[in-house]
Amino acid sequence: RVVAVIMVGGPTKGTRFRPLSLNVPKPLFPLAGQPMVHHHISACRRIPNLAQIYLIGFYEEREFALYVSSISNELRIPVRYLREDKPRGSAGGLYSFRDYIMEDSPAHIVLLNCDVCSSFPLPDMLEAHKKYGGMGTLLVNKVSAESANQFGELVADPETNELLHYTEKPETFVSDLINCGVYIFTPKILIAIEDVLKQKKDRANLRRVSSFEALQSATKAIPADYVRLDQDILSPLAGKKELYTYQTLDFWEQIKTPGMSLRCSGLYLSQFRHTSPHLLASGDGKKGATIVGDVYIHPSAKVHLTAKIGPNVSISANARIGAGARLISCIILDDVEIMENAVVIHSIVGWKSTVGKWSRVQTG
Numbered sequence: 419r420v421v422a423v424i425m426v427g428g429p430t431k432g433t434r435f436r437p438l439s440l441n442v443p444k445p446l447f448p449l450a451g452q453p454m455v456h457h458h459i460s461a462c463r464r465i466p467n468l469a470q471i472y473l474i475g476f477y478e479e480r481e482f483a484l485y486v487s488s489i490s491n492e493l494r495i496p497v498r499y500l501r502e503d504k505p506r507g508s509a510g511g512l513y514s515f516r517d518y519i520m521e522d523s524p525a526h527i528v529l530l531n532c533d534v535c536s537s538f539p540l541p542d543m544l545e546a547h548k549k550y551g552g553m554g555t556l557l558v559n560k561v562s563a564e565s566a567n568q569f570g571e572l573v574a575d576p577e578t579n580e581l582l583h584y585t586e587k588p589e590t591f592v593s594d595l596i597n598c599g600v601y602i603f604t605p606k607i608l609i610a611i612e613d614v615l616k617q618k619k620d621r622a623n624l625r626r627v628s629s630f631e632a633l634q635s636a637t638k639a640i641p642a643d644y645v646r647l648d649q650d651i652l653s654p655l656a657g658k659k660e661l662y663t664y665q666t667l668d669f670w671e672q673i674k675t676p677g678m679s680l681r682c683s684g685l686y687l688s689q690f691r692h693t694s695p696h697l698l699a700s701g702d703g704k705k706g707a708t709i710v711g712d713v714y715i716h717p718s719a720k721v722h723l724t725a726k727i728g729p730n731v732s733i734s735a736n737a738r739i740g741a742g743a744r745l746i747s748c749i750i751l752d753d754v755e756i757m758e759n760a761v762v763i764h765s766i767v768g769w770k771s772t773v774g775k776w777s778r779v780q781t782g
């Protein structure tokens with residue numbers, strides 16, 4: 419059996435996503451009309467023998483309650499939100515819920531960062547992971563040399579795909595092959611995290627012996643129970659025949675800022691052509707507005723016959739799009755009104771706002 423875990427972080431993590439994350443937790447912000455985390459959940463659904471999906475974060479439980487119950491019913495797979503009492507780092511968070519994760523005695527744990535956009539080739543990755551026979555397999559991607567330092571950079575054996583070297587966001591260039599934040603582990607990962615936790619606690623106890631160092635560690639303080647998957651686990655395990663890589667040849671992006679969400683919304687819309695064509699507005703132009711390229715329109719939204727929409731447009735619940743309006747590459751959120759002949763290009767229009775007639779909203 420397989421259990422999937424999606425690390426959703428918490429309100430203090432989503433600050434670069436402001437102001438959009440002030441209204442809705444970043445993992446629930448809509449991309450291609452579906453909450454960001456919905457795309458991860460749909461991808462997990464394609465894994466054979468999937469027993470449970472857990473979302474781990476430190477948002478209030480009530481912020482996720484409605485979503486997890488509706489998605490569990492819709493997909494007929496148990497999806498649960500587990501709330502951390504405080505941030506423990508990506509590995510610390512996983513470890514703190516080990517009893518839940520091991521409930522179904524899974525042979526494999528799929529771990530996903532929430533703030534990435536990908537086709538998530540999980541079934542193929544799982545097959546590769548089984549063949550490698552290691553403790554973990556990382557999804558990796560090639561990016562431009564200039565942007566690589568925003569990610570975990572790594573070196574892999576071209577023959578065996580073993581992870582040979584790993585550095586998190588290095589100051590000097592190591593490699594243009596980066597960590598995508600998508601992993602498959604065996605339950606041995608929990609033991610590896612436990613070992614690191616023990617080492618950290620021992621070191622913290624030792625430090626207490628010297629009062630000067632104790633003062634120093636109290637001021638810089640990364641708490642002893644805070645374990646980061648990348649620096650604390652992946653780096654030391656590289657080159658030990660425990661970790662392997664699987665390179666994606668499909669799309670992958672990180673989603674840190676609102677601007678990135680527009681691009682990711684477009685990527686998911688184009689993926690719908692293969693995975694969920696029923697979610698795309700049809701472009702026949704006979705019954706409704708003129709549709710250009712990939713467009714999502716929520717069933718409760720009202721779009722005037724003479725509006726022209728697309729490409730890369732997603733329109734959320736109860737939005738109203740007036741006569742002659744033109745929308746290109748944008749996300750229109752719930753309850754928005756776009757009045758007659760307004761033009762919106764490359765923009766996100768926030769909840770309940772109105773764009774007046776003949777206005778033009780354009781960024782970038």
Ligand code: GDD
Binds near residue numbers: 506530532571586672
């Ligand atoms: N539940 C929980 N608790 N989630 C957390 C915590 C925590 O304490 N800390 C981070 N996360 C979640 C974030 O919400 C995000 O989805 C994911 O874990 C990774 O966040 P960061 O730890 O801030 O790392 P990053 O996004 O800067 O970089 C990581 O991802 C890149 C790919 O997007 C690293 O793994 C990089 O190596 C990698 O390239």
